[in-house]
Amino acid sequence: MAANATTDTLELILADDVQRLLDSFATAMQVRIVLYGRDGRLLRQGRDEGNCRFCQLVQECFTVRPCLELDRQWQLTASRTGSCQLYICHAGLYEAIMPVLVGQDLLGYVVFGQLRGTAALPVTLQETFPPDRQSTLKKAFLALPRISEERLQSLAELLKVLVDYIVRNELVRRGGHHLYHATVNYIEEHLDAPITLADAARHLGRSVSSLAHFLQAQGTTFKKLLTEKRLSAAEELLRQDSNCSVKEAAARTGFSDPAYFSRVFRKYRGYPPTHYRREPGKSS
Numbered sequence: 001m002a003a004n005a006t007t008d009t010l011e012l013i014l015a016d017d018v019q020r021l022l023d024s025f026a027t028a029m030q031v032r033i034v035l036y037g038r039d040g041r042l043l044r045q046g047r048d049e050g051n052c053r054f055c056q057l058v059q060e061c062f063t064v065r066p067c068l069e070l071d072r073q074w075q076l077t078a079s080r081t082g083s084c085q086l087y088i089c090h091a092g093l094y095e096a097i098m099p100v101l102v103g104q105d106l107l108g109y110v111v112f113g114q115l116r117g118t119a120a121l122p123v124t125l126q127e128t129f130p131p132d133r134q135s136t137l138k139k140a141f142l143a144l145p146r147i148s149e150e151r152l153q154s155l156a157e158l159l160k161v162l163v164d165y166i167v168r169n170e171l172v173r174r175g176g177h178h179l180y181h182a183t184v185n186y187i188e189e190h191l192d193a194p195i196t197l198a199d200a201a202r203h204l205g206r207s208v209s210s211l212a213h214f215l216q217a218q219g220t221t222f223k224k225l226l227t228e229k230r231l232s233a234a235e236e237l238l239r240q241d242s243n244c245s246v247k248e249a250a251a252r253t254g255f256s257d258p259a260y261f262s263r264v265f266r267k268y269r270g271y272p273p274t275h276y277r278r279e280p281g282k283s284s
Contacts, residue, residue, distance in 0.1 A: 018166050019044070019219070025162060026112070029155055030145040036109040038079070040072050041232055042269060043108065051270035052114045054140035058091045061129060064275040066090045071097075075109055084156045089113070092122030094147060096156045098163050110163055112155070115147045179204070180218055183211070187229045192254050197222040230254050231268055234261070238273060246273050 026033040032052065035044040051059070059067065070089055078085045078099040086096045095113030099106055121134075121141050129137055147155075186200050200222060201211040215221055230253040237249045247258045255261035265273045 021162060021166065022110070025159070029112075029158075030115075031112040031155065032114045034111045036071075036075065036111065038106045038108050040075055043228070052140070052144060054137065054144055055091065055093075055114060056271065057133070057137050057140055058125070058129075059271050059275055061133070064271045071111070078109060079106055084160055086152060086156055088117075091125065092116070092118070093144070094149075094152050096152065096159065098156070098159055100163060100167065102167055110159065112159060114144060115152065116141060116144045117147060117149065117152075119146070179206075179211075179214055183215070183222070183225065184229065187226050188233075191230055191233050192252055194254070195226070226254075227264065227268065231265060234265070234273065235269075249273065 022033050022035075025031075034042065037043050055067070067089070070087075074085050074087055074095075074097050078097045082099060082101060084096055084098045086094070089095050093113060094115045094117050095111060098110045098112075100108050100110060119142075121138055125137065126134070182204055183200055186203050187195070190199075197212060198208050201208045204211065206214075212222065215225065234249045234253045234255075237244050237252060238246070246262065250256075250258045250261035253261075255264070262272055
């Protein structure tokens, strides 16, 4: 089932040049950029920096669910309209989402944000955040770059030009190569096993160097691909089964050390695995 879903889904394959362009844009404009696949799955956080301190504090208090639900809502809107969408998140920060389209095909989304538009904490947070942590939250809020709505519009226009350039020059494309899918399928079939690049190459009838070079040309490595697929599977376990512990999710997706799993999860997702768990009794 997982293999078929992967084969039927457009993958956002990024060349190294694209990642450098987006990272340079993020650094110059003081924004955080995140890349999502068309199914809403997080593919890459710019510069691997994770969430800002302010967002971490908000998510520690209220869980990550409101963020995930809002992300998905605006992804659907961007997909439906085919245009960049500007919005204010539930924590009061400016964000924007740009669909990546090749013709009529949606490959994924580029999201930038974590920018504040005011000098004061949103009233809702002042009223609901624990009083003993208000000063810490305010300090983290004020550490974020402040931006006007006009400048946000300009940043969105620049990002649109950048994404159009990336697509026009074919730096982003469908992940339709049979070898790529064969590699992904092998990983998904052996998520809980200690597999290596050499194991995959032997299974696929390729040399280690040829498979490594192929994946590098797709903008990834075997280790990154393996880690991403394991994390995605762990997310699904935690979201769908409220009785699944972090330790169990780690073991079932190839992580023998739960502490290491939690560190990797936080690095790639920006929050701990416990924050992705589905509320008991709530359907997906």
